[in-house]
Amino acid sequence: MAHPALQRLAELLPPERLLVQPQQLAAYESDGLTAFRQRPLAVAIPETSDEVIALVRLCHELELPFVARGSGTSLSGGSLPVAGGVVITLNRLNHILKLDPAQRIAVVEPGVINTQVTLSAAPHGLHYAPDPSSQSICTIGGNVAFNSGGAHCLKYGMTSNHVLGLKAVLATGEVVDWGGASRENVGPDWCGLFTGNEGLFGIALEITLQLLPRAECFHTVLAGYRTLEQAGDAVAAVIASGLLPGAMEIMDALALEAAVAAVHAEYPPDCEAVLIVELEGPREVVSADRVRLDEIIAASSPVEARPARDAEERLAIWKGRRSAFSAVGRLSPDFIVQDGVVPRRRLGEALRRIGEMSRESGLRCANVFHAGDGNLHPLILFDGRQPGALERAEALAGKILKMCVAMGGSLTGEHGIGMEKRDYLPDMFSAEEIDCMKRLRAAFDPLGIANPGKMFPGPEAPALTHHGLHPLEKAGVIFRE
Amino acid sequence: MSAALTPASIAELVEAVRSTPQLIAVGAGTKPRLSAVNVTKLSTTALRGLVEYEPSEFTFTALTGTPLREIIAALAERGQYLPFDPMLVDAGATLGGTVVAGLSGPGRFRFGGVRDFILAVQFVDGAGRLLRMGGKVVKNAAGFDLPKFFVGSLGRFGVLTEITFKVFPRPASRLTLKVEANTIEATARILTEAANSRWELDALDLLPDGSSICLRLAGPSAALESLADEILARWPGRKLTEAEADVLWAELREFQWAHTGLPLLKVALAPGDVVAFHQTIAALDGARAHISAGGNVAFVSLAAADQFAALDEKLRALQLSGVTLRGDAPLWSGTRTASKISHAVKAALDSENRFPSLDD
Ligand SMILES: Cc1cc2nc3c(=O)[nH]c(=O)nc-3n(C[C@H](O)[C@H](O)[C@H](O)COP(=O)(O)OP(=O)(O)OC[C@H]3O[C@@H](n4cnc5c(N)ncnc54)[C@H](O)[C@@H]3O)c2cc1C
Numbered sequence: 071m072a073h074p075a076l077q078r079l080a081e082l083l084p085p086e087r088l089l090v091q092p093q094q095l096a097a098y099e100s101d102g103l104t105a106f107r108q109r110p111l112a113v114a115i116p117e118t119s120d121e122v123i124a125l126v127r128l129c130h131e132l133e134l135p136f137v138a139r140g141s142g143t144s145l146s147g148g149s150l151p152v153a154g155g156v157v158i159t160l161n162r163l164n165h166i167l168k169l170d171p172a173q174r175i176a177v178v179e180p181g182v183i184n185t186q187v188t189l190s191a192a193p194h195g196l197h198y199a200p201d202p203s204s205q206s207i208c209t210i211g212g213n214v215a216f217n218s219g220g221a222h223c224l225k226y227g228m229t230s231n232h233v234l235g236l237k238a239v240l241a242t243g244e245v246v247d248w249g250g251a252s253r254e255n256v257g258p259d260w261c262g263l264f265t266g267n268e269g270l271f272g273i274a275l276e277i278t279l280q281l282l283p284r285a286e287c288f289h290t291v292l293a294g295y296r297t298l299e300q301a302g303d304a305v306a307a308v309i310a311s312g313l314l315p316g317a318m319e320i321m322d323a324l325a326l327e328a329a330v331a332a333v334h335a336e337y338p339p340d341c342e343a344v345l346i347v348e349l350e351g352p353r354e355v356v357s358a359d360r361v362r363l364d365e366i367i368a369a370s371s372p373v374e375a376r377p378a379r380d381a382e383e384r385l386a387i388w389k390g391r392r393s394a395f396s397a398v399g400r401l402s403p404d405f406i407v408q409d410g411v412v413p414r415r416r417l418g419e420a421l422r423r424i425g426e427m428s429r430e431s432g433l434r435c436a437n438v439f440h441a442g443d444g445n446l447h448p449l450i451l452f453d454g455r456q457p458g459a460l461e462r463a464e465a466l467a468g469k470i471l472k473m474c475v476a477m478g479g480s481l482t483g484e485h486g487i488g489m490e491k492r493d494y495l496p497d498m499f500s501a502e503e504i505d506c507m508k509r510l511r512a513a514f515d516p517l518g519i520a521n522p523g524k525m526f527p528g529p530e531a532p533a534l535t536h537h538g539l540h541p542l543e544k545a546g547v548i549f550r551e
Numbered sequence: 552m553s554a555a556l557t558p559a560s561i562a563e564l565v566e567a568v569r570s571t572p573q574l575i576a577v578g579a580g581t582k583p584r585l586s587a588v589n590v591t592k593l594s595t596t597a598l599r600g601l602v603e604y605e606p607s608e609f610t611f612t613a614l615t616g617t618p619l620r621e622i623i624a625a626l627a628e629r630g631q632y633l634p635f636d637p638m639l640v641d642a643g644a645t646l647g648g649t650v651v652a653g654l655s656g657p658g659r660f661r662f663g664g665v666r667d668f669i670l671a672v673q674f675v676d677g678a679g680r681l682l683r684m685g686g687k688v689v690k691n692a693a694g695f696d697l698p699k700f701f702v703g704s705l706g707r708f709g710v711l712t713e714i715t716f717k718v719f720p721r722p723a724s725r726l727t728l729k730v731e732a733n734t735i736e737a738t739a740r741i742l743t744e745a746a747n748s749r750w751e752l753d754a755l756d757l758l759p760d761g762s763s764i765c766l767r768l769a770g771p772s773a774a775l776e777s778l779a780d781e782i783l784a785r786w787p788g789r790k791l792t793e794a795e796a797d798v799l800w801a802e803l804r805e806f807q808w809a810h811t812g813l814p815l816l817k818v819a820l821a822p823g824d825v826v827a828f829h830q831t832i833a834a835l836d837g838a839r840a841h842i843s844a845g846g847n848v849a850f851v852s853l854a855a856a857d858q859f860a861a862l863d864e865k866l867r868a869l870q871l872s873g874v875t876l877r878g879d880a881p882l883w884s885g886t887r888t889a890s891k892i893s894h895a896v897k898a899a900l901d902s903e904n905r906f907p908s909l910d911d
């Protein structure tokens with residue numbers, strides 16, 4: 071242990087929970103964006119809040135950079151290690167500290183897996199609404215850091231709409247405790263500011279989440295359309311009708327092809343797009359609303375509309391949808407995914423331009439997206455073994471991002487800026503606005519030791535290299551949306 | 552107190568901020584305690600109007616001084632509404648004042664409060680810079696979420712100029728039920744059961760009389776009648792007529808039940824605090840409370856300014872905190888934690904202390 075910082079770290083953790091050997095560190099070199107890789111100085115595996123606090127305070131004392139890590143599924147390079155810094159993995163802080171069905175809240179440690187919250191709430195008829203498609207593996211700490219979304223954001227919001235309280239250790243070593251069991255708040259909304267900080271403010275230690283009663287009843291319709299535009303028009307018609315569906319998703323032809331190949335999903339023939347709309351609520355409400363939805367869909371000239379007749383058919387529709395992204399992996403050795411947002415009324419135009427840009431660059435692009443909130447997920451297919459292919463894919467991704475911002479949308483709806491999109495931040499915010507964010511960051515982290523190099527444009531960009539799909543995606547455990 | 556400034560454009564507002572050493576923005580003055588600080592007042596009332604409204608996007612952007620009333624009317628024309636159910640609408644409250652006060656109404660029970668519907672802000676910081684944070688689309692994860700931070704910030708970190716909100720389609724109809732409970736324990740049980748039910752209530756409130764619970768349903772009218780029958784089969788009560796319901800919710804929205812000229816506070820509660828909180832209020836002679844959003848917030852009207860000290864002590868014992876909206880009483884009550892980060896963020900946004908601190 072030559073490095074002096076390692077000696078100090080070793081005073082805080084037993085050797086089996088402080089990884090320093092290259093072969094041990096290899097597993098932490100990248101996250102869900104495998105194009106970036108960086109070996110850290112060490113990986114610390116705390117088991118308690120107190121250990122995390124002690125680690126952060128030591129980092130502060132030594133000016134040692136640290137990167138918090140949940141399950142490492144970030145798609146924007148958010149949990150990429152920093153050279154010479156420590157990765158603090160939070161997977162062992164994985165206890166649900168309190169489940170209070172009467173107040174409909176859960177208090178959890180940051181390493182708790184997203185689906186665990188819903189699983190433990192389910193016996194009480196409750197659920198945790200944010201459902202990123204990586205939910206079977208990603209952590210609540212990661213969700214909080216990235217303000218993660220899912221398929222139900224239009225109606226239920228993102229992670230931050232469900233965080234009621236936070237205990238955190240800031241990069242200064244200060245421990246804060248904001249909010250709590252109440253859905254209301256007095257004074258500035260600190261939980262709101264902390265959520266979505268991308269690991270730049272500190273480490274969340276305890277999170278109070280709001281739980282919701284599970285919807286009693288669902289009505290799910292799958293409709294196929296000749297053109298993407300028609301599917302987009304159908305979304306507009308649903309929105310204009312005054313209905314508020316729980317989810318509205320579109321898959322294009324290439325994504326459909328992939329889902330068919332992967333899970334033998336069956337779709338209406340000759341369709342360029344499939345739309346999935348789901349209503350949810352008390353059975354009386356759903357049965358009144360479904361009549362209207364079915365009329366709207368019938369009037370939108372679908373090739374075919376298929377309402378799910380039972381729970382099994384509903385699950386099959388969602389299985390096809392959820393599998394689409396990893397299924398695309400079967401069509402192409404590699405892909406990258408963006409998650410820019412456009413105003414909903416410009417969806418058709420955005421998709422057309424993505425099609426044009428993809429043809430120009432000679433790369434195929436599949437689209438599976440949250441149509442209800444304009445959150446695109448273009449999947450750019452490439453073969454990383456071909457020289458220059460990754461760079462071309464990244465260039466196409468960049469063009470798509472710029473288009474989203476130019477249309478009045480956003481660089482990211484849910485995956486965060488991270489390492490990947492930091493150079494595009496100035497497309498969305500002015501220099502003064504970025505300075506303001508930097509001052510905020512400095513308030514939480516004056517030394518710049520918490521996840522440095524992310525979110526803000528900077529010189530020290532590591533070179534892109536090609537490494538393929540997230541191992542868990544290859545195994546079909548998690549899916550991209 | 553110094554004279555008021557009334558900028559008529561954003562450019563004038565920026566100029567006013569730059570040239571005034573110490574100031575605080577004021578909207579319609581419906582929550583006067585929040586700005587009762589001895590510095591120059593900057594009135595936002597001349598900065599009014601919708602800047603953008605895209606019904607198909609479920610978003611609008613309005614100038615900070617726009618009366619809620621105007622926004623509600625514009626949204627209603629297109630069959631939409633503000634789900635956080637703003638308060639003090641008839642009194643003339645502005646959008647900006649509502650945000651910095653962090654004030655949501657009974658309807659926040661269903662989909663969330665102001666914080667859950669704010670998407671973007673444009674504001675002037677302490678150095679007089681005009682900045683925009685957040686995104687004007689319904690979903691955005693780029694940059695720090697300062698818009699949320701401004702909710703409840705009492706204008707101590709910047710002056711809002713424009714605000715973008717998410718809106719929803721207005722439910723086709725509403726139906727309000729009133730049920731009675733004999734004891735506060737029974738009331739608390741009803742609140743919990745109703746909140747956890749399959750009904751997806753739009754509002755769930757305990758009225759200032761301390762014993763009537765109001766449950767509001769919203770959705771297609773065909774569905775509401777049968778949901779209402781099920782609720783009334785569970786607990787004795789009745790359906791209100793539309794007119795009765797309108798009066799009731801307006802009374803709550805406008806604080807018509809509160810003592811005039813005396814302290815009115817907002818207290819953040821958890822449903823589990825309802826019984827103890829109710830007992831605290833009952834022990835203060837003549838004080839009243841409207842417990843809203845299924846027991847997640849209470850509005851307290853004191854019967855005498857000198858009751859504040861007792862309430863403050865009780866809130867601290869219960870580990871609750873409150874903020875005074877109007878009347879002669881300290882701004883904060885109950886538990887308060889001093890944190891270094893609070894000062895550091897204040898310095899980041901307002902290094903010159905142009906705006907009062909949260910402690911003033
Ligand atoms: C196949 C696939 C599908 C996905 N689908 C979605 C989707 O539908 N919606 C969506 O929003 N995202 C999606 N993602 C992205 C990703 O899963 C989310 O960003 C998730 O929240 C990351 O969680 P994690 O535990 O893996 O965090 P990590 O990747 O380990 O970390 C993410 C960020 O959080 C920080 N962090 C982690 N823990 C803490 C903590 N306790 N305190 C402070 N900071 C912390 C890290 O420093 C890093 O910046 C997907 C990813 C994959 C690989």
